[in-house]
Amino acid sequence: MYSFFHKSTIVTLAFILFACQNHTNSQTPKRSVSETQNTIGGGCEGCELMYVGMPQTLTSVHQSIGWNQGHTRLIITGKVVQIDGKTPAPNVVIYYWHTNDEGLYEANAQTPKKALVHGRLRGWVKTDAHGNYMIKTSRPAAYPNDSIPQHIHLSIKEPDLTKEYYADLYFDDDPLYLRHKKRYGKLDRAGTELLRIVLDDTVQIAEHNIVLGLHIPNYPKHLDKRVDSGLSIGDDQPSFMPYHFFGPDRGTRACPVCRYGRYHGLVYFVSEKSSLDEIKKWLVFLDQQSVIRKHYLKAYLVYVGSRRYSKDVSEKMLQEWGQMLRLQHVALTYVPSFNDEDTEMHRNKINPSVESTIVLFKHRTIVDKWINLKPSPENFDTVIQAIVNSKGNFFDLPEPRHE
Secondary structure, three states, X not given: OHHHHHHHHHHHHHHHHHXXXXXXXXXXXXXXXXXXXXXXXXXXXXXXXXXXXXXXXXXXXXXXXHHHHOOOEEEEEEEEEOOOOOOEOOOOEEEEEEOOOOOXXXXXXXXXXXXXXXXXXXXXXXXXXXOEEEEEEEOOOOOOOOOOOOEEEEEEEOOOOOOOEEEEEEEOOOOOHXXXXXXXXXXXXXXXXXXXXXXXXXXXXXXXXXXXXXXXXXXXXXXOOOOOOOOOEOEEOOOOOOEEEEOOOOOOOOOHHHHHOOOEEEEEEEOOOOOHHHHHHHHHHHHXXXXXXXXXXXXXXXXXXXXXXXXXXXXXXXXXXXXXXXXXXXXXXXXXXOOOOOOOHHHHOOOOOOOEEEEEEEOXXXXXXXXXXXXXXXXXXXXXXXXXXXXXXXXXXXXXXXX
């Protein structure tokens, strides 16, 4: 037995590390121009191994041997949704593989020969009727003597598409990640590439929704974007630094996501095109919700200026609104323009032709958004339900300390 483990580990290490580094370092595996132009996802080295040893029957929950043998238990769970970010996607197969506690793709006697490069920490889930999935495994280690951060590979196969595509997941508390992102960029294939950990005693849990087709090259399904604004559901809400003219951070340029990103955040983008009466109704509603939910919801108005409403005029106007409406928790903020780079407002990609854009995020990731949503009891209830439904089972658990 020792001979098998020893030989399989040595034989596979060189090949595994080369193959996976080729996949991860470049962020886009090497392939021909014709393949890149025609293949869903742009091709993927190793994704075809998802079919090697695949059980005939798959469920929405899978537990690898790493759950009981690894150093740190890890749960990755969430929903798989269609490209609209909302519609549940049943019967989607997700294959995962990752390294062990030493950063190696170690095989064992049960690993199929064709899949030795993926090692023994691999498995499959198939989403249920509501798009749910759960992976129970161990947290991978980074490659030995390398700068590539800890990561998990996914191969995603939709039931109505002929080809699978890949997504790589990293950990936001991994000190190697920031350097890696600066060097290779942030792809966010099928949703944010970051796993954000919360702790249940010694178990690490990452709620991670997968948005089919999001940022996937050559994906055949498309959203109707004739009236769109802001980033997609599943993207990370970007940091930016508006001027706070009313509220808890008045006089500062506190970043809504950086400072209050752990739980729910709601950003309401408006301009002079928006109805003043509608803005005030939304502000009253959002303040009520902020009072009810306390630190679990932070709401912001971002007023986008213009020549007519300069910074000084907007400051006076927002302060008057806050006092008149007796707002307690909602922050009233200002940015000079939709494309302003000093405040980094441009990162939000708000459509200047729409009246308003509302973005709801949780744990720094966009979970819902609305364009030109009118302030009615029905629409207030829509927002409340989105907050409730996206809360999840692990909302109150603490985060690990970040270095």
